[in-house]
Amino acid sequence: MATKVVMEALSPTMEEGRLVKWLKHEGDAVKSGDVLAEVETDKAVMELAARGDGVIRKVLAAEGDASPVGTLLAVIAPADENIDAILAEAGSRAAAGGNGAQPAASPVEASVQTTDQPSAQAAPARAAEPQGEASTPPQSAVATAPTAPAPPRQPAAPPPMPAPAPPRPQPQPSRAAPSADGRQRSSPLARRLASERGIDLGTVAGSGPGGRIVKRDIESWIAPPPAAPGKPAEPPRKRFITREGDYQDIPLSQIRKTIARRLVESIGPVPTFYLTAEFDASRAAEIRTQLKELGDAYKLSFNDIVLKAVANALSDHPEVNAHWMGDRIRHFNRVHVAMAVAVEEGLITPVIFDADRKSIHDIAAEARHLAELARLRKLTPEQYTGSTFSVSNLGMFGIDQFTAIINPPEAGILAVGAVEEKPVVIDGELVVRPRMRVTMSCDHRVVDGATGARFLQTVRRLIENPLLLIFPSTQ
Amino acid sequence: MSSFDVIFIGGGPAGYVGAIRAAQLGMSVLVVERDGLGGTCVLWGCIPAKALLESASLATKVKKAAEFGVNVGEVSFDYGVAMKRSRAVSTQNSKGVEFLFKKHKITHIKGTGRITGKNSVTVTTADKKEEKHDAKKAIVIATGSRVKGLPKAGLELDKKRVLSSDDVLVLEQAPKTMAIVGAGAVGCEFADVFAAFGTQVTLLDVMPAILPLEDAEASAELTKSFKKRKIDVVTGAKIGNVKVGANSVTMSVETGGKSQSLEVEQVLIAAGRAPNVEELGLKEAGVQLNDRGFVKINERMETTAKGIYAIGDVAGPPMLAHKGSREGVVLAELLAGQQHVHPVNYGNIPNATYCHPEVASIGLTEQQCKDKKLEYKVGKFPFSANGRARTSGETEGFVKIIRDAKYGEILGAHIVGAHATELLHELAVARENEFTVEEVDLAVHAHPTLSEAVAEAALDSLGRVIHV
Numbered sequence: 001m002a003t004k005v006v007m008e009a010l011s012p013t014m015e016e017g018r019l020v021k022w023l024k025h026e027g028d029a030v031k032s033g034d035v036l037a038e039v040e041t042d043k044a045v046m047e048l049a050a051r052g053d054g055v056i057r058k059v060l061a062a063e064g065d066a067s068p069v070g071t072l073l074a075v076i077a078p079a080d081e082n083i084d085a086i087l088a089e090a091g092s093r094a095a096a097g098g099n100g101a102q103p104a105a106s107p108v109e110a111s112v113q114t115t116d117q118p119s120a121q122a123a124p125a126r127a128a129e130p131q132g133e134a135s136t137p138p139q140s141a142v143a144t145a146p147t148a149p150a151p152p153r154q155p156a157a158p159p160p161m162p163a164p165a166p167p168r169p170q171p172q173p174s175r176a177a178p179s180a181d182g183r184q185r186s187s188p189l190a191r192r193l194a195s196e197r198g199i200d201l202g203t204v205a206g207s208g209p210g211g212r213i214v215k216r217d218i219e220s221w222i223a224p225p226p227a228a229p230g231k232p233a234e235p236p237r238k239r240f241i242t243r244e245g246d247y248q249d250i251p252l253s254q255i256r257k258t259i260a261r262r263l264v265e266s267i268g269p270v271p272t273f274y275l276t277a278e279f280d281a282s283r284a285a286e287i288r289t290q291l292k293e294l295g296d297a298y299k300l301s302f303n304d305i306v307l308k309a310v311a312n313a314l315s316d317h318p319e320v321n322a323h324w325m326g327d328r329i330r331h332f333n334r335v336h337v338a339m340a341v342a343v344e345e346g347l348i349t350p351v352i353f354d355a356d357r358k359s360i361h362d363i364a365a366e367a368r369h370l371a372e373l374a375r376l377r378k379l380t381p382e383q384y385t386g387s388t389f390s391v392s393n394l395g396m397f398g399i400d401q402f403t404a405i406i407n408p409p410e411a412g413i414l415a416v417g418a419v420e421e422k423p424v425v426i427d428g429e430l431v432v433r434p435r436m437r438v439t440m441s442c443d444h445r446v447v448d449g450a451t452g453a454r455f456l457q458t459v460r461r462l463i464e465n466p467l468l469l470i471f472p473s474t475q
Numbered sequence: 476m477s478s479f480d481v482i483f484i485g486g487g488p489a490g491y492v493g494a495i496r497a498a499q500l501g502m503s504v505l506v507v508e509r510d511g512l513g514g515t516c517v518l519w520g521c522i523p524a525k526a527l528l529e530s531a532s533l534a535t536k537v538k539k540a541a542e543f544g545v546n547v548g549e550v551s552f553d554y555g556v557a558m559k560r561s562r563a564v565s566t567q568n569s570k571g572v573e574f575l576f577k578k579h580k581i582t583h584i585k586g587t588g589r590i591t592g593k594n595s596v597t598v599t600t601a602d603k604k605e606e607k608h609d610a611k612k613a614i615v616i617a618t619g620s621r622v623k624g625l626p627k628a629g630l631e632l633d634k635k636r637v638l639s640s641d642d643v644l645v646l647e648q649a650p651k652t653m654a655i656v657g658a659g660a661v662g663c664e665f666a667d668v669f670a671a672f673g674t675q676v677t678l679l680d681v682m683p684a685i686l687p688l689e690d691a692e693a694s695a696e697l698t699k700s701f702k703k704r705k706i707d708v709v710t711g712a713k714i715g716n717v718k719v720g721a722n723s724v725t726m727s728v729e730t731g732g733k734s735q736s737l738e739v740e741q742v743l744i745a746a747g748r749a750p751n752v753e754e755l756g757l758k759e760a761g762v763q764l765n766d767r768g769f770v771k772i773n774e775r776m777e778t779t780a781k782g783i784y785a786i787g788d789v790a791g792p793p794m795l796a797h798k799g800s801r802e803g804v805v806l807a808e809l810l811a812g813q814q815h816v817h818p819v820n821y822g823n824i825p826n827a828t829y830c831h832p833e834v835a836s837i838g839l840t841e842q843q844c845k846d847k848k849l850e851y852k853v854g855k856f857p858f859s860a861n862g863r864a865r866t867s868g869e870t871e872g873f874v875k876i877i878r879d880a881k882y883g884e885i886l887g888a889h890i891v892g893a894h895a896t897e898l899l900h901e902l903a904v905a906r907e908n909e910f911t912v913e914e915v916d917l918a919v920h921a922h923p924t925l926s927e928a929v930a931e932a933a934l935d936s937l938g939r940v941i942h943v
Binding site for chain 2: 214
């Protein structure tokens with residue numbers, strides 16, 4: 001049984017990938033799970049794993065080639081199996097694809113497909129739609145559901161839940177349409193929309209009867225929030241934040257709806273306002289100095305202190321730890337803080353999950369680790385999606401104050417400037433103190449001026465009294 | 476004075492169905508109805524009209540009986556008998572609702588309800604007694620609508636020469652000539668009925684087509700059929716100089732720049748219904764109306780007054796029994812605090828006109844698809860190519876399915892032909908569940924059935940029709 005190696009959608013927004021390096025070559029024997037190649041996605045360099053056992057019989061993509069998701073890259077098969085048919089099919093499809101009909105792959109190609117499965121069923125339907133509507137009739141989509149390596153075929157009685165975790169860091173459980181037993185509930189139209197747009201149904205929350213995924217769920221999934229310039233557009237819902245109980249949805253009151261509508265009319269899709277505050281960083285600076293004297297193991301940056309202070313403040317201010325969901329506001333019970341990291345070609349926002357529950361030492365270590373991964377472009381999608389609030393710090397570049405752009409659907413982002421010695425008046429006397437200026441951008445639909453100000457008061461208290469950060473809560 | 480969870484004012488298809496669902500969910504329910512249970516639908520609309528249409532259908536069939544080898548001898552038609560049968564069917568249905576109320580332990584008071592407090596309704600019974608009842612959870616306005624004349628055009632309803640649909644349902648005999656003003660569903664259905672009983676019918680509408688809300692091809696198909704049956708169809712018609720005499724009505728009818736005079740025995744006004752919003756104490760209760768005179772509601776059927784809801788015709792168009800019934804069910808579930816109540820899908824409410832041939836539709840017309848700039852494909856299958864239709868000699872009409880060009884979503888479906896109103900529901904289910912045209916085809920359709928035409932139309936939209 002032959003297994004196709006195709007360009008997989010390794011991130012939710014990936015449309016094509018560049019093959020960086022083949023780690024296995026023609027003639028190599030491979031086992032399911034073996035890393036075959038490194039692939040550069042729109043966000044990171046990721047590993048492409050084998051989904052079946054056999055010998056790499058044919059490699060079709062050269063290193064450096066960029067291929068749309070679904071493109072056949074190689075064929076794994078027993079040494080004696082005839083793979084001409086697969087190669088011929090790939091050749092003709094490549095020719096058809098040249099017409100530019102459909103950038104996204106149909107679900108059949110996007111997942112692993114074994115050659116002895118009846119893809120012939122799909123053929124007549126396609127033939128009837130010469131302009132390549134890539135419309136896979138549902139019955140053939142079901143036939144390609146298994147993502148496991150070489151599942152035992154049980155045509156009469158399909159396994160009850162054929163969703164074994166493939167040996168990938170981020171499984172794509174339902175890309176290939178629902179399992180034959182129909183337990184994953186979605187409408188045929190929703191499945192078709194999802195498959196043609198490359199949306200993983202496993203990441204979509206269903207709003208139909210009994211949680212069935214229907215058209216509106218796909219439509220709202222694909223309507224991406226307006227991306228900030230230079231910032232990758234990220235789908236709003238991730239598996240980290242959609243668990244029930246992790247948040248409360250707050251229905252919109254009339255005044256909230258009116259505010260939202262008027263503000264959007266006035267200023268654009270995310271009506272933003274800015275709050276600037278200057279904090280005294282004397283004690284924070286003292287702590288840093290003291291820790292530094294104790295040795296490198298205790299090194300702490302201002303950014304670490306800010307991240308922890310923001311995280312603790314967010315846990316006290318769920319009204320700021322919130323997302324604008326269009327028809328409601330979502331207050332999160334968990335605090336996932338994204339930190340903007342500059343990389344060569346832009347920036348990326350790795351996330352420190354449950355930052356309010358982590359010690360400042362853990363946050364410091366994790367922030368360093370994530371920043372390093374970001375620079376190496378080794379972040380996985382789980383590591384840079386799912387944040388509830390963001391922090392951007394340009395202090396290390398000597399910027400003393402700036403405004404950052406909100407990453408929708410988050411309600412705010414805190415821009416942190418450099419800590420600088422400044423003259424200030426304290427008790428009627430002019431003294432020099434290290435000062436830190438922060439500016440919070442707030443989505444006015446979610447956060448009002450006073451709400452944001454109260455949050456910044458809490459942040460100020462924590463940063464000006466950093467010892468409080470060793471306690472779980474400020475209240 | 477008693478206390479209930481919910482009080483429905485109005486026992487029509489919105490109120491009585493809502494009441495039953497509320498009772499199923501364990502609520503104590505009072506329904507206040509001044510007329511018989513079942514409302515306009517059961518007493519003055521759907522049911523008696525359909526009973527008359529069945530008579531009309533039989534009359535038309537009997538005329539063709541000899542073709543089928545059935546000799547029935549001399550045939551005569553008696554509208555009075557047909558009318559009495561239709562009244563009997565109505566009464567039977569109304570009694571059916573009474574039985575359902577008993578079964579579900581729903582209290583029914585015959586009288587006129589008025590909101591007289593934050594959560595109380597005062598009922599005035601036929602003997603002028605007043606009783607006040609409390610609603611703990613909700614007061615639901617389900618008072619429906621009524622026919623209104625066209626007084627501005629000089630066509631005031633008088634029960635003799637200028638009739639409403641209510642009036643013609645109790646006519647003793649069919650007139651020799653009749654003008655029907657308004658060619659919507661009601662007008663087309665009565666044109667069918669009276670034509671079958673030998674009346675020379677002139678069907679008038681100010682709009683450029685009959686059944687103006689239907690797909691243009693469906694309207695055209697029905698016009699063709701009506702004209703074949705010698706119904707005079709005048710569209711784009713402007714009526715003037717109305718004179719209501721003792722034995723006839725004269726008027727001028729202007730169309731396409733030409734004016735002609737028309738004299739008929741009776742006129743049926745089949746245009747315009749007004750919501751029943753009067754004498755309910757709405758203003759005092761803080762219930763606002765919208766600019767078209769209907770009670771203003773939101774998607775949870777809440778009015779502008781807390782604890783007061785509105786469903787059915789009184790809450791706005793489409794004024795269809797099944798739309799009201801669904802609102803009643805959804806409201807009852809919301810009041811019961813059910814999670815994940817499937818909301819009323821106003822974009823997927825079927826339209827049905829029971830003239831011959833029947834016209835049924837759901838979703839968008841082709842013109843609406845054009846206006847929305849949707850990319851679509853049309854599949855069409857004529858009943859003349861359907862085996863079952865040929866066997867019954869009912870080959871008029873077609874099934875037309877409009878699908879999204881890329882994803883196959885069924886954007887709209889339009890059926891003209893015998894049993895069109897029954898055939899439509901396959902597509903209503905398909906649309907509600909977001910099946911695409913492919914799923915419609917994948918389900919095997921029995922042969923020979925009219926339903927095969929539905930599957931063929933779906934196939935035609937995919938460019939794969941078999942039997943044409």
